[in-house]
Amino acid sequence: MQPSHTKLDLWKPNYLEDIHPGREVHVRVPSSQLYDTKQNLQQKKISFKVLINDVQKLIDEQFVSERRHKKSLDSFIYTKYHPMNEIYEWIFQIQEAYKELVSLYSLGSTYEGRIIYYFKIGLPSNTRKKIIWMDCGIHAREWISVAFCQWFIREILNQHSRSTRVHKALENIDFYIVPVLNIDGFIYSWTTDRLWRKSRSSHDNGNCYGVDLNRNFDSHWGTIDASKDCRSTIFCGTSPASEPEVQALSQLVNSLKSDIVCFITMHSYGQYILLPYAFTKDLPINHAEMLSVGQTAASKIAETHGAQYRVGSASHILYSASGSSMDWAAEKGIPFSYTFELRDNGTYLFFLPEDQIQPTCEEATAGILSIVDYINENHINGVSSVFSGTLWINLSVSLVIGTYLSVQ
CATH class of the missing domain: 3.40.630.10 (Zn peptidases)
Incomplete structure (x- = not known):
């Protein structure tokens, strides 16, 4: 999939430069491009799953609730x-x-x-x-x-x-x-x-x-x-x-x-x-x-x-x-x-x-x-020091993330 040819709405991560192998990616795909996008991913053997079938439906549901005015x-x-x-x-x-x-x-x-x-x-x-x-x-x-x-x-x-x-x-x-x-x-x-x-x-x-x-x-x-x-x-x-x-x-x-x-x-x-x-x-x-x-x-x-x-x-x-x-x-x-x-x-x-x-x-x-x-x-509460005795310990945290590419 070439980003220059297919315009998708990137949600996670925020920037193209942050897309790396093995990293989870979330994109919103217009319905008109859904079939081609899936085909493209399958041809390139990139695994994916659909998280939301209809984004617009979810949007519409959040505006259905009755609006409330001047209540206590x-x-x-x-x-x-x-x-x-x-x-x-x-x-x-x-x-x-x-x-x-x-x-x-x-x-x-x-x-x-x-x-x-x-x-x-x-x-x-x-x-x-x-x-x-x-x-x-x-x-x-x-x-x-x-x-x-x-x-x-x-x-x-x-x-x-x-x-x-x-x-x-x-x-x-x-x-x-x-x-x-x-x-x-x-x-x-x-x-x-x-x-x-x-x-x-x-x-x-x-x-x-x-x-x-x-x-x-x-x-x-x-x-x-x-x-x-x-x-x-x-x-x-x-x-x-x-x-x-x-x-x-x-x-x-x-x-x-x-x-x-x-x-x-x-x-x-x-x-x-x-x-x-x-x-x-x-x-x-x-x-x-x-x-x-x-x-x-x-x-x-x-x-x-x-x-x-x-x-x-x-x-x-x-x-x-x-x-x-x-x-x-x-x-x-x-x-x-x-x-x-x-x-x-x-x-x-x-x-x-x-x-x-x-x-x-x-x-x-x-x-x-x-x-x-x-x-x-x-x-x-009775403690004057801002930092605890563990302050000077430096820790390095790493996490391996299992990844898929998700499209809607």
Whole structure:
């Protein structure tokens, strides 16, 4: 199959240069090219299987559910995907309902002028508190990440009065949570193109739009698995932090970085807990500790509903990439930095059905709360050292992946 002759939508990995023998590849094939593509693969003796027979059918099903308008917070349905107008409504309802725990702030504005809100969640304190950062929706089509942020916020707010572990965490930690970072792109994925990934900034005199915001940070910007072509789904922008969304996040995190102990960014799909670095095979000096904490989180996830998450540095177990927020946070000196790639492993890809929202969110919450517990007990609650005694152990993680080429 010659990519120059057959135009397919590459979903995994993100870049042609990252396709190697023995590596799993996911592509979306137009129905008009399906027969020829299968024939071509068979002639070249490349094994494949069809993961989704009809992508459009899955897209249509996600827009069938009844839209809800101006309902109370008590009637909000956390097991459905919500468009941005409903999420804005929910944001203000959360602020109003939990005034003793929640403060609402503006992170900044998107390219199209929409306000990016973030919550500060924690119990009042007379002393300066440590921070756990979380953002969702940096890639527009990854709706489950946005649904997770809403679920997680609901959980910690509801559990603080009846769960000792959550209450103790909220005493010592403030959570800074951005429910949707890429608001313009998220709205576009609802109104125009369900598979849209990027933001919506204009480039090349309006001939193409959007930047992959997770390629726009200045962590070795534009060097690996990033494109300078604005038409690419992984276009990294015109310069590091060229996008207002990244500028807004960078400015706030930079101002708080001495207090942030953990930076978590939520994505889909693949079921990974990724550690720095994505741009190099080198490992951060506290890799052993981060790996151990991540493995515990994966165990808690598996205990919840049986889902298996792989843990390790991105460049070792997934692919190399530059410009990611996870690597950027690690280079800023934030001790713990993780990227969660939520469900699933390739059955539904970016179209995770709504009946999987609850188990996905329950297991991811269990995993993240295990990270919170560890940080609270070992690096905040009476512990002054930021790193444990295992900090200086360097580990190398390698994983052999059985591979097939999947087409739709």
